[in-house]
Amino acid sequence: MTLTNISQVKVFGGWHKQYTHSSTSVNSQMRFAIFLPPNATTNNPVPVLYWLSGLTCSDENFMQKAGAFKVAAELGIAIVAADTSPRGDDVADDVSYDLGQGAGFYVNATQAPWATHYQMYDYIVDELPNLIEQHFPVSQVKSISGHSMGGHGALTIGLKNPSRYQSISAFSPISNPMVCPWGQRAFRAYLGNDKDAWKHYDACELLKSAQSTLPILVDQGDGDSFLTEQLKPENLIAAAHLHQSPLEMRMQSGYDHSYFFISSFIEAHLHFHHQHLFKM
Numbered sequence: 001m002t003l004t005n006i007s008q009v010k011v012f013g014g015w016h017k018q019y020t021h022s023s024t025s026v027n028s029q030m031r032f033a034i035f036l037p038p039n040a041t042t043n044n045p046v047p048v049l050y051w052l053s054g055l056t057c058s059d060e061n062f063m064q065k066a067g068a069f070k071v072a073a074e075l076g077i078a079i080v081a082a083d084t085s086p087r088g089d090d091v092a093d094d095v096s097y098d099l100g101q102g103a104g105f106y107v108n109a110t111q112a113p114w115a116t117h118y119q120m121y122d123y124i125v126d127e128l129p130n131l132i133e134q135h136f137p138v139s140q141v142k143s144i145s146g147h148s149m150g151g152h153g154a155l156t157i158g159l160k161n162p163s164r165y166q167s168i169s170a171f172s173p174i175s176n177p178m179v180c181p182w183g184q185r186a187f188r189a190y191l192g193n194d195k196d197a198w199k200h201y202d203a204c205e206l207l208k209s210a211q212s213t214l215p216i217l218v219d220q221g222d223g224d225s226f227l228t229e230q231l232k233p234e235n236l237i238a239a240a241h242l243h244q245s246p247l248e249m250r251m252q253s254g255y256d257h258s259y260f261f262i263s264s265f266i267e268a269h270l271h272f273h274h275q276h277l278f279k280m
């Protein structure tokens with residue numbers, strides 16, 4: 001698979017680079033960004049934190065706003081930021097910000113017109129890590145994190161694939177998409193009306209049926225304007241409680257839904273993942 005490098009810049013002794021490539025799973029051109037810490041070499045492959053962003057985002061929001069590079073460089077962790085959907089003139093879209101391009105919800109769509117390209121679950125779980133491990137000085141050891149729609153993606157992908165990841169974290173995740181407007185709209189479009197199909201992509205439903213899970217850290221601002229209607233962290237806590245799943249939910253006083261919040265706590269998330277990425 002050919003990667004095309006479209007930018008590279010040195011930061012905190014490491015490198016931030018963007019690439020485009022032709023994706024077989026989503027059947028379109030895709031772009032991602034990678035941060036490589038200074039100690040990443042062929043002789044010293046480093047573990048990777050995969051970052052999934054929220055509605056309206058691309059690979060750039062996290063990389064430009066989260067302030068993650070200094071600590072990732074110190075800890076020797078690579079970070080890969082994916083796009084949030086397939087893109088392009090021939091890719092189905094919607095006029096609203098919460099469906100279509102920029103809003104792929106990290107599922108494999110089964111419904112027309114979305115199913116042709118919206119296979120973001122396969123892209124994130126299989127295709128992107130395979131590409132990253134083939135082309136960069138990284139190991140197969142990985143963890144996953146994300147924000148809002150990307151927090152939902154990190155939780156569901158981590159919970160469904162406990163052997164592939166070491167740890168999961170999320171900022172302000174859409175915790176129970178089956179019962180909130182953002183999730184219901186996306187799942188109805190991408191997955192159809194059968195709610196049994198929705199359960200495979202709902203973190204609360206996955207926790208309810210989980211016997212054991214990876215360690216999970218969630219930070220949620222109590223000043224978040226989406227908290228009550230869309231995010232529902234109390235449902236995640238209740239679902240984790242059923243089987244004593246290892247969830248640490250931290251309510252953070254006064255913080256909103258923005259990248260100001262993410263940048264305030266990203267250091268703690270990197271340390272949390274470091275503890276699990278390097279325990280082997």
Ligand SMILES: N[C@@H](CCC(=O)N[C@@H](CSC=O)C(=O)NCC(=O)O)C(=O)O
Nearest residue numbers: 054055056057061097147148149150259
């Ligand atoms: N445009 C919408 C809200 C869009 C928004 O807030 N997007 C968030 C993620 S929300 C959940 O997935 C985001 O990360 N935006 C990008 C950023 O850089 O802040 C509206 O106006 O309500």
